Amino acid sequence: MSNPVRRPVASLWIGPRLHYLNQLCLLSHVRQGHPTTLYCTDEVSNVPEGVTVRPATEIMDIDMDxxxxxxxxxxxxxxxxxxxxxxxxxxIDCDAFCHKPFPDEMQNIYAGHGFRGALNCGVVYIPKDGELIHQLLDYYDNLPEAPAWFNKQQRKRIDKQDRSLPQAVRIYNAERTAFGPQAFTWFAQQTGDYEKALSSDYLYPVPFQLNDVFYDPYGRVEGHFTDNTLSVHLYTNGTKPWWRKNPPLPNSYAARMCEEIGVDPAQALEE
Structure with a gap:
């Protein structure tokens, strides 16, 4: 019996080649019945079968500079x-593994992250006509001199930036997360959506600080999961270089999931 067709999911890839963990995570959504689209800025050579590829410019103009x-x-x-x-x-981030399908009726898919309590936006759905998305897009489209939540030190770091730089670059140089979790958390607090966040076990059951456990053949990753768990973030931005350049050890979570879904890690390692 084939899986039911569920709500669509999508991500973005910048560059010519996926890592095996990205292939694994994209295919995990396909397996659960989610139509899965990967928007790309480049021609990607190793997108797995079952994932739809579309140009990122269908969504927005891309300023690669x-x-x-x-x-x-x-x-x-x-x-x-x-x-x-x-x-x-x-x-869906390309390092988010789909453990269970996202319920069709769930209208607020985002959760707290790690030990800090800030909201993450690695997996997110918010109503496309709601106040939260309108405030976020207004922020990105009309960047302020400094984000409203910046403290005195962060504002000083902006002031030190060359004013000939694009404003996005000046803000980014002052605070790297000013366009990600910081912005999402701030605007969710302003609109009252912060209280609608899921608990971390839904989307980030393993804290970022413990991400080595995915490669440990004796690690009990599933011990972090609950009945609520829908997605498991693998945090490839924090993965040690050895794990990115070598196949996972047998019986580790990464190796078991690759075997289960049919991904050959040796064919898509970081070069």
Whole structure:
């Protein structure tokens, strides 16, 4: 029996090649019946079968000069809300593994992150016509001199930036997360959506600080999960270089999930 067709999910990839963990995470959503789209800025050579590829420019104009002066995460932080507004899909980071399907009726998919309590936006859905998405997009489209939540030291760091730089770059240089969790948390607090957040076990059952456990053949990753767990973030931005360049050890969570879904890590390691 084939899986039911569920709500769409989508992500963004910048660059020509996926890592095996990205292939694994994208295919985990396909397996659960979610139509899965990967928006790309480049021609990607190893997108797995079952994932739909679309140009990122369908969602927004891409200024790669700003991306080069900031980071890929800067672009994805802007892109995700424009994508949700345009397609009504759930945003998934390419290192978010789908443990169980996202319920069709769930209208607020975001959660606290790690030990700090701030909201993360690695997996997110918010109503595409709601106040929260409108405030986020207004922030990105009309960048202030300094974000409203910046403290005195952060504002000083902006003031030290060259005024000839794009404002996005000046803010990013002052605070790297000013377009990601900081912005999402601040605006959710302003609109009253902060209280609608899921608990961390739904989307981030393993804290970022413990991400080595995914590669430990004796680690009991599933001990972090609850009946609520929908997604498991693998935190590839914090993965040690050895794990990115070598196949996972047998019986580790990463190796078991690759075997279960049919991904060969040796074919898509970091070069």
């Amino acid at each position: 700003i991306v080069r002066q900031t980071s890929e995460s800067f672009l994805s932080n802007v892109f995700r809300y424009k994508m949700i507004q345009a397609t009504d899909a759930v945003w």
